[in-house]
Amino acid sequence: MKDYTNSEELTKQFNELFPAGHSNLNMSLEATEHRLFIDHVEKAHVFDVDGNEYIEYNGAMGPMFLGHKNEEFMESVKTFLDKHATVYGSSLLYTEEDIKLAQKIVEHVPCAEQVKFCLSGSEAVQMAIRIARAYTGRNRIIRFGMHYHGWLDNVINSVVKEDVATAETPTAGEMLKTDTHYCEGMSPWQQEESFVLPWNDFEVLESVIEKHHNEIAMMHFEAIICNTLCLSPKPGFLEKIRELCDKYDIVMSMDEVITGWRLGLGGAQGYLGVVPDICTMAKAIAGGYPFSCIAGKKKYMSTLKNKQILTAGTFNGYALGVHASLKNIELLEANAGAVYKQVEAVQNRLMTGYVELAEKYGIDLRITYAPGIFFVLFGAKGGITPAYTMDNLEGINRPFINQFRKEMQEEGVLTMPNMRTYISGSHTIEDAEFTLKVADKALARMLNN
Numbered sequence: 001m002k003d004y005t006n007s008e009e010l011t012k013q014f015n016e017l018f019p020a021g022h023s024n025l026n027m028s029l030e031a032t033e034h035r036l037f038i039d040h041v042e043k044a045h046v047f048d049v050d051g052n053e054y055i056e057y058n059g060a061m062g063p064m065f066l067g068h069k070n071e072e073f074m075e076s077v078k079t080f081l082d083k084h085a086t087v088y089g090s091s092l093l094y095t096e097e098d099i100k101l102a103q104k105i106v107e108h109v110p111c112a113e114q115v116k117f118c119l120s121g122s123e124a125v126q127m128a129i130r131i132a133r134a135y136t137g138r139n140r141i142i143r144f145g146m147h148y149h150g151w152l153d154n155v156i157n158s159v160v161k162e163d164v165a166t167a168e169t170p171t172a173g174e175m176l177k178t179d180t181h182y183c184e185g186m187s188p189w190q191q192e193e194s195f196v197l198p199w200n201d202f203e204v205l206e207s208v209i210e211k212h213h214n215e216i217a218m219m220h221f222e223a224i225i226c227n228t229l230c231l232s233p234k235p236g237f238l239e240k241i242r243e244l245c246d247k248y249d250i251v252m253s254m255d256e257v258i259t260g261w262r263l264g265l266g267g268a269q270g271y272l273g274v275v276p277d278i279c280t281m282a283k284a285i286a287g288g289y290p291f292s293c294i295a296g297k298k299k300y301m302s303t304l305k306n307k308q309i310l311t312a313g314t315f316n317g318y319a320l321g322v323h324a325s326l327k328n329i330e331l332l333e334a335n336a337g338a339v340y341k342q343v344e345a346v347q348n349r350l351m352t353g354y355v356e357l358a359e360k361y362g363i364d365l366r367i368t369y370a371p372g373i374f375f376v377l378f379g380a381k382g383g384i385t386p387a388y389t390m391d392n393l394e395g396i397n398r399p400f401i402n403q404f405r406k407e408m409q410e411e412g413v414l415t416m417p418n419m420r421t422y423i424s425g426s427h428t429i430e431d432a433e434f435t436l437k438v439a440d441k442a443l444a445r446m447l448n449n
Contacts, residue, residue, distance in 0.1 A: 001410065002050070002052050002410060003050050003051075003052070004032075004034055004048075004050055004052075005050060006037065006048075006049040006050045007034050007035065007036055007037045007048055007049055007050055008034045010035070010037045010049065011034040011035045011037075014035060021035070023061075028417075029416070029417060031402075031405045031406045031408075031409045031414075032406060032409065036048050036414075037049045039051075041068040041069060042068065042069060043067045043068055043069065043070075043426035044056060044057075044067050044068070044424060044426045044427045044428075044431055046068075046414070052412070053412060054409070054412050054413060054414045055412065055413050055414070055427075055431050055434065055435060056413075056414040057413070057414060057415045057416070057421040057422055057423070057427075057435075058414055058415065058416050058422060059422030059423075059424055060288065061283070061416070061422075062257075062258050062262070062283035062284060062373075062422060063283045063284055063286070063287070063288050064284075064287075064288050064422075064424055065261060065262055065284040065287070065328075065332075065339075065343075065372065065424055065425065066287050066288075066328065066331060066332075066339065066424060066425050066426065067424040067425055067426020067427070068288075068426065070287070070331065070425075070426065072327075072331060073287050073324075073327055073328065073331060076323070076327040077320070077323065077324060077327070080319075080320065080323045081320070084319050084320075084323070085319060086318065086319060086320040087314070087315055087318040087319055087320065088318075088319055089314065090312070090313055090314055090315065090316040090317055090318070091316075094317075095319050095322065095323075097319075097322050097323055097326050098317060098322055100326055101322050101325050101326045101329070102114075102115045104326065104329045105293065105295055105329075106295075108265040108266055108270075108329070109260075109265075109266060109267060109269070109270070109279065109281075109295050110266055110269050110270055110275045111254075111269060111275050111276050111277060111278060111279055111295060111296055111297060112279075112295035112296065113295075113296065113297050113298045113301065114295070114296065114297075114298050114301035114302070115293055115294065115295045115301075116293065116294045116295075116301065116304060116311060116316075117291065117292070117293055117316055117317040117321070117322070118292050118293075118294070118311070118313055118315075118316050119290045119291065119292055119313065119315050119316070119318075119321075120150075120282060120290065120292055121149075121150055121255075121257035121280060121281075121282035121283065121292055122149075122150030122151055122152055123150075123292060123313070124257070124280035124281070124282055124292040124293065124294050125149045125150050125152075125155060125220065125255065125257075125280050126150070126152060126154075127280075127294050127311055128218070128220065128253050128278055128279075128280050128294050129141060129154070129155075129217075129218065129220070129253075130309055130311070131251070131278060131294070131296070131300055131301065131303050131304065131309065132217040132218035132251035132253060132278070132300070133217045133218075134303040134309050135217075135251060135299075135300050135303050136216075136217040136218070136249065136250070136251060137217075138214070138215055138216055138217040139193070139215065139217060140169075140170070140193060140194065140195065140212070140215045140216050140217060141154075141155075141193055141194045141195070141216070141217060141218055141219075141220060142194065142195050142197060142205075142208065142209075142216055142218070142219040142220070142250075143155065143158070143194050143195070143196050143197070143219075143220055143221065144158075144196065144197050144198070144199045144221050144222075145158050145159065145160040145196055145197065145198055145199055146158050146199060146225060146227075146228040146231070146390075147199070147221055147222045147225055147227065147228070147255065148222070148227035148228070149220060149255055149257075151183075153186045153187045153190040154190045154193045154194070155194070155220075156183060156186070157186075157190065157191055157194070157196065158196060159196060160196050160197060160198050161196065164195060164196065164197060164198075164204065164208065165203075165204045165207045165208060169192070169212070169215070170191055170192050170193070170194060170195055170196075171191065171192060195208050195212065195216075198389075199221075199225065199231060199233075199388075199389065200231075200233060200234045200237050200388045200389055202234075202236075202237065202240055205240065205241070205244070206240070206244070209244045209248060209250075213244075213248035213250065216248070216250050217250065217251060218250060218251040218252070218253050219241055219244075219245060219250060219251075219252055219253065220253040220254075220255060221241070221253075221254065221255060222254075222255045222258070222259070222268075223238060223254055223255075223256075223259060223268035223269065223272055223274070224259060224263075224268055224272075224370045226258040226259060226370060226373055227258065229368050229375050229377065229387065229390075229393060229418065230368035230369055230370055230373065230374065230375055230386075230387070231368070231387055231388060231389065231390075232368075232370075232386040232387065232388055233272070233388070234388045238272060238274040239274060241274075242274055242275075242276075245277070251277050251278060251300060252276040252277045252278075253276055253277065253278050253279065253280070254267075254268065254269055254276035254278075254279040254280075255279070255280050256268055256269070256279045256280060256281045257280055257281060257282045257283055257292070258283055258284075258373070259271075259370065260279070260281030260282070260283070260284060260285060260293075261281070261283075261284040261285055261328070261329075261332065262283075262284045262370075262371065262372040262373065263370055263371045263372065264337075264340060264371065265329065265332060265333065265337075267279065267281065268370075271370075271371065276296075277296055277297055277300050278294060278295065278296030278297070278300050278301070279294070279295055279296065280292065280293070280294055281293045281294075281295065284328075285325050285328065286321055286324040286325040286328055287324050287325070287327065287328035287331075288324075289320065289321050289324040289325075290315075290321060291321040291322075291324065291325050293325075339425035340371070342425050342427075342428075343371070343372050343423045343424065343425055343427070344371065345429065346423050346427045346428065346429060346431065346432050347369070347371070347372065347374060347423045349429060349432040349433070349436075350374075350421065350423075350432045350435060350436065351367050351369065351374055351384050352384070353432065353435075353436040353439070354367060354376050354436070354439065355367065355383050355384060357436065357439055357440055357443060358378070360440075361443050361444075361447055363378060363379075363443075363447075364378065364379055364380060364381045364395060365377065365378055365379075365380070365381075365383065366380035366381060366382040366383065366385065366387065366393060366396075367383065367384045367385075368385075368386065368387045368393075369384065369386075372422065372423050373420065373421065373422055373423070374420075374421050374423075375418055375419055375420055375421070376401070376404075376415075376419035376421065377393060377396050377401070377418070377419070378396070378397050378400050378401050378404065379395045379396045379397030379398075379400060379401075380392075380393045380394065380395045380396045381395065398418075400446070401418060401419055402417075403446060404419070404439075404442055404443070404446065405417070405419060407441075407442035407445060407446060408435075408438055408439065408442055411438040411441060411442060412434075412438060413434075413435050413438050413439075
């Protein structure tokens, strides 16, 4: 058993000072009752204050696509700071790298003709909503159940109402306490802003659009629901969204906060071949620094200038974040995308290895995935197969998954809830082989007890 004495004591002190973790949801992010406190880190390995070493697949919830302390990235940041300030003040002073970064984004992201920088994915989503409303002169939004677009009132509710296809308009009401993102203290009117539709339901989508298109400013969605078990779009579903947005002059907005840069430099839109009007990107864009971006076609982005939309922010386009984002892209471009090839090789070894272990122990397993991220879902059947709705994942054994995650941590491997696994360019095949050996030990211990 690992010694957690120092982490346990620091957990007591932390909990006295903080009413919750730094980011809290209606679920625990820790695999254990205590929190882990980190002493230092090297690439994909972290070392806690008790001297325990772990391979981590948390990726800081997505940003660390290069891995921790990439030498070339860190050296570039240090050199930049020898000469520059971290921030010059939004719209007061600039660097040439503002232009270079924007040019790179326009080069790689299919929908990008112009860009706007801010700090977080939540901010970027709010800016995208404002752009869509200014462009269309309409107010309501179409979103989809189980998608996540940040913690603000007008997007956090992800419950599909039973009468969504027939309701005249969205109405204010109490959020269902079964919603993962249930939250008290929210405006009771926020639900009037959105129609929340079931994902991959062509019939409901067309019905609501046909009936309410004169009210709808935008459709905003994750192309692959990385926040909910990597549910994929059914064949033709994104194309249907594109068709309806074109038909009714609705802004098609793709949430690429996780998928941007992780699925490739073209994001999900490049990977899936369906181009939105605007998109929101964050997390992996800046190699671990706070940074986000709204990118889109000129006719939508020009509303920022032509209609005087307020998008203020002291740190918007801050110099250090711009430099980190630019260097991050350059490293992802290097050697014909070698980082992406490394990520793919490690991910494939892990996914196939988990399936082999499930077969060895005679247990059901489904792995849902996108490039750079996957979920290990014991209890569901299907192996490495895309899933489109939760019905495809019937049988998920969450208590078993939770226990497996604890056993993995005890053996030196860290993952997120539901065994969400982020792969970075610093993970190696050796890391994957160690992880699979740990998984073998964990399953043997769990199934033989």
